Amino acid sequence: MKCEMCHNAEAETAITKETAGDLQELYVCQACANKALRQKDSESVPPATGVPSLPLMGMIMDAAFEIVGRALNRAEPSCPVCGILRNEYRQRSRLGCPACYEAFSKELDSAIFDLHRASRHTGKAPEKAKAVWARKRLEAQLDEAVKAQRYEEAIALRDQLQKLDGPKDEKKGGPA
Amino acid sequence: MMLKSEFGSSSKKARPVASDDIAMSCRVRLARNLAGERFPDWATERDRERVFSKVREALSAEAPALRVSSVATFEEQERDVLCESHLISKDLLARAAGGGLAYAADGSVCVMINEEDHLRIQGFADGLDMRKAWQTADALDTRLERHLDYAWTPDLGYLTACPSNVGTGLRASAMLHLLGLRLLGEIEPVVRGLERMRLLVRGIGGEGSEAAGQIFQISNMDTLGVDEAAIVQRVMRICAEVVRQEHNARVRLIHESPLVLVDCLARSLSVLQNARLLATFEALEFLSAMRLGASLGLCARLKVQDVDKLILLMQPGHLQKGMGTAMTSDERDEMRAEFLSRKVANVKLKC
Numbered sequence: 053m054k055c056e057m058c059h060n061a062e063a064e065t066a067i068t069k070e071t072a073g074d075l076q077e078l079y080v081c082q083a084c085a086n087k088a089l090r091q092k093d094s095e096s097v098p099p100a101t102g103v104p105s106l107p108l109m110g111m112i113m114d115a116a117f118e119i120v121g122r123a124l125n126r127a128e129p130s131c132p133v134c135g136i137l138r139n140e141y142r143q144r145s146r147l148g149c150p151a152c153y154e155a156f157s158k159e160l161d162s163a164i165f166d167l168h169r170a171s172r173h174t175g176k177a178p179e180k181a182k183a184v185w186a187r188k189r190l191e192a193q194l195d196e197a198v199k200a201q202r203y204e205e206a207i208a209l210r211d212q213l214q215k216l217d218g219p220k221d222e223k224k225g226g227p228a
Numbered sequence: 229m230m231l232k233s234e235f236g237s238s239s240k241k242a243r244p245v246a247s248d249d250i251a252m253s254c255r256v257r258l259a260r261n262l263a264g265e266r267f268p269d270w271a272t273e274r275d276r277e278r279v280f281s282k283v284r285e286a287l288s289a290e291a292p293a294l295r296v297s298s299v300a301t302f303e304e305q306e307r308d309v310l311c312e313s314h315l316i317s318k319d320l321l322a323r324a325a326g327g328g329l330a331y332a333a334d335g336s337v338c339v340m341i342n343e344e345d346h347l348r349i350q351g352f353a354d355g356l357d358m359r360k361a362w363q364t365a366d367a368l369d370t371r372l373e374r375h376l377d378y379a380w381t382p383d384l385g386y387l388t389a390c391p392s393n394v395g396t397g398l399r400a401s402a403m404l405h406l407l408g409l410r411l412l413g414e415i416e417p418v419v420r421g422l423e424r425m426r427l428l429v430r431g432i433g434g435e436g437s438e439a440a441g442q443i444f445q446i447s448n449m450d451t452l453g454v455d456e457a458a459i460v461q462r463v464m465r466i467c468a469e470v471v472r473q474e475h476n477a478r479v480r481l482i483h484e485s486p487l488v489l490v491d492c493l494a495r496s497l498s499v500l501q502n503a504r505l506l507a508t509f510e511a512l513e514f515l516s517a518m519r520l521g522a523s524l525g526l527c528a529r530l531k532v533q534d535v536d537k538l539i540l541l542m543q544p545g546h547l548q549k550g551m552g553t554a555m556t557s558d559e560r561d562e563m564r565a566e567f568l569s570r571k572v573a574n575v576k577l578k579c
Contacts, residue, residue, distance in 0.1 A: 134266050146344070148270040150263060150379035150387040153394075164384070164391050169426075170453020173385030175396045176366075178373040181263075181380040 055081040057088070063135060079135055131155040187216055248355040249523040249532045250471045252403040252443070255314075256361040256460065258369050259388045259397035260347040263377045267389035268323055268342045276326025276342045283341050286375035287330050291368055294339070299327035305554065308545025319343050337364050344389050345397070347372070356471065358400050358464045362456065385452065395452030400463040403432070404470055407442040407520045408477035411488055415442070418473060425466060426450055432512075440509050441516030441539070446470065478524060490579050493521040500572045505558075506565040508543055515539050515568075521577065528576045538571055 055063045061081035067088050069078055080088070129138045136148035138156060147153065153160060165171045190213050197206040261267060262282065266275050284296050299320060302310070310316045310329065320327050320343040328341035340348040349372075351365030379387040386397040393399070409415040419429050426449040432440055446467055448459050481489045496517035499506075506514075519535040521527040540546055542564050548555055551563060 133264075134270060136270060144269060146269040146389045147267060147391070149266045150261060153381070153384060153387055160391060164394060164452065167392050168395065168450045168452035170395075170450065172383055172453060173381075173395050174453055175385060175398075175455035176369075177382070177385075178378045178380055180373065181378060185382050 055079070055084050057081075057084040062132065129156060129158075183216070187213065190216075249519075250405055250474045251356040251467065252405055252536070253352065253354060254356055254358045254361055254400070254402040254467075255350050255352045256358060256365045257351075257399045257401075258347075258349040258365050259345040259386065259393045259399075260349065260369065260372075260376075261379045261387055261389065262346050263379045265346065265379075268326070268344065268346065269389060271326070271342075273325040276323070279346050280326045280328050280341050282376065283339070283347060283372075284328070284330075286372050287339065289375055290371035291330070294330040294332055294337070296328060296330040299329065300324045305545055305548050308543075309549055310545075312540065312543040312545050316340055317343060337368055339368070345393070347376075356402055356464055356467055358402065358460050358467075362398075362400065362460045366456070393451050395450075396454070396456050396459060398451055398456050398459055399447050400460045401445050401447035402463065402467045404444050404446060404467065404474070405442060405516065405519060406444055406470070406474050407516050408474050408481055410442045411481055411492060412477050412485070414473075414477060418470060419444075422446060422466065422470070427463070427466060441512035441519075443512075443516065478520070482524065486579070489520075489524075489526075490577070492517050493526060493577055493579070497521075497527075497572065497575060497577060500568050501575075502569065503565045505561040506542075506568060507561050508564070511542050511564055511568060512539065515542070518572070518575070526578050528578055530572070530575045534571075538568065542568060 055061045056078045057080045061083065063079035063081060067078055067080055067085050069088065130136065131148050131152045132155060133151035134148035136152065138159075141147050141152060141156070147156070161171065190209055194206055194209040194213065197203075197209055262279055265271070265279055268276055268279075271279070280298070287294055287296055299307075299316070307316070307321055311318060311321065315331055315338050316329050317340065320329070320340050323342055326342045329338060330341070331338035335352060337349070337351050340350070349365045349369050351361040351363070351368075353361040353364070381387065385395040388394050388397050406415055406418070409418055422429050428445075428447045428449050430445045430447070432443045432445065446463070448463050451459070454462075496514040500511075500514050500518065515535055515538055518527060518530060519532055519539075522530045522532045522535055541550060544560055547560055547564055547567065550567075555563060
């Protein structure tokens with residue numbers, strides 16, 4: 053998941069931000085989290101007295117505790133996409149997003165086997181996803197063949213990959 | 229709105245009456261999620277609304293005949309009615325923001341949006357015609373996947389919010405009326421046997437509900453490692469066997485324990501005709517007995533389909549809708565007793 057402030061880096065933590073009197077939770081990268089904290093800090097210092105008002109101080113402390121708390125919890129496995137921690141999904145028995153299956157695969161694999169007495173899908177596959185996974189598999193095989201200097205195999209795999217792009221390439225190369 | 233998901237329908241002519249009276253209805257549900265989106269339980273309102281709008285777009289392109297509504301726009305009474313008709317779940321109602329429902333006017337298919345999963349596509353059919361329910365749900369799913377990027381991997385299949393649904397995401401269930409087995413004291417071994425065969429046995433309201441009125445919902449437990457057709461086939465085959473056992477139990481009741489049967493029918497009819505207050509749960513118990521009596525031809529002027537309608541119409545949402553007014557629980561109990569006594573006033577036992 054991308055940082056909801058800079059929209060560039062991957063989100064690593066959550067902060068609360070006040071917008072028009074409402075508290076909003078944002079998933080942000082560490083740099084933006086620090087920036088937000090510094091900004092809150094400077095906003096909370098009234099120019100007249102130099103002492104933050106109590107509600108603002110409370111909010112800053114909350115935000116700080118939240119950031120530190122999340123950072124400390126990093127030792128616990130978390131999903132890199134949605135950010136939920138292992139304990140959080142255990143408490144609700146619901147995963148956070150599709151990427152959690154990969155993030156928590158160590159313990160999920162055995163839990164899934166216990167639930168279904170099976171570990172591999174047999175059945176329907178959506179055409180779009182099938183195509184994406186077929187490409188991924190070919191790309192991985194191509195990388196492996198190149199690394200191992202099996203060039204004939206690599207050329208065959210490259211041709212197969214090009215075939216997947218076939219119609220697009222023909223259009224591009226065809227007469228106007 | 230009359231839906232096939234409601235108990236009973238008019239299209240029962242082709243099948244043997246006894247079997248269809250026992251297997252009330254069936255459905256096949258497919259759980260689907262969008263790639264790159266948080267599952268509804270962990271999503272923000274903004275996330276859920278984004279998913280809702282993607283799904284609505286796909287539905288309008290691929291299934292324009294379906295009526296799509298946001299749960300937030302439903303009035304309280306309408307919510308109860310849809311819930312009692314098994315079109316939406318209490319879980320979906322609890323997630324108002326971004327929650328939605330798309331359904332066909334003929335009641336053959338519906339889609340819950342942002343329930344436990346982003347999409348829950350449900351196909352409905354009468355009796356034990358699960359293959360039809362599966363084909364309906366599958367056809368809609370195949371059309372929608374042209375527009376939506378489903379979360380799917382070759383190893384685990386369709387990725388769902390709860391790992392208990394991962395794989396096919398398919399739950400095939402049938403609603404069976406098993407009062408004969410209960411009266412003979414044989415229901416527990418049957419339920420234990422079903423559980424040993426890795427089938428889930430629940431009450432009329434689905435997960436966590438009691439089997440009120442001896443109406444059981446039976447569905448598959450495993451969704452991974454078996455393909456869709458095999459799951460549907462297996463649940464159908466086992467449910468057909470339970471239907472056969474219930475049929476045998478009813479025959480044995482008539483021949484071996486007629487007094488038990490007649491006593492049950494007479495008591496139930498008497499309460500329904502004379503009670504002044506009736507809660508939903510107890511009304512369902514008595515209507516269940518009437519359903520058995522009607523099925524065995526022991527109740528004059530009462531058909532199984534009539535009882536099925538009463539089972540639906542006496543529930544809180546339908547009752548209030550029928551009366552055109554909101555009522556307290558006590559008022560509903562009074563109204564339910566009055567409504568049912570009127571409906572069964574002319575019914576007579578033939579035994």
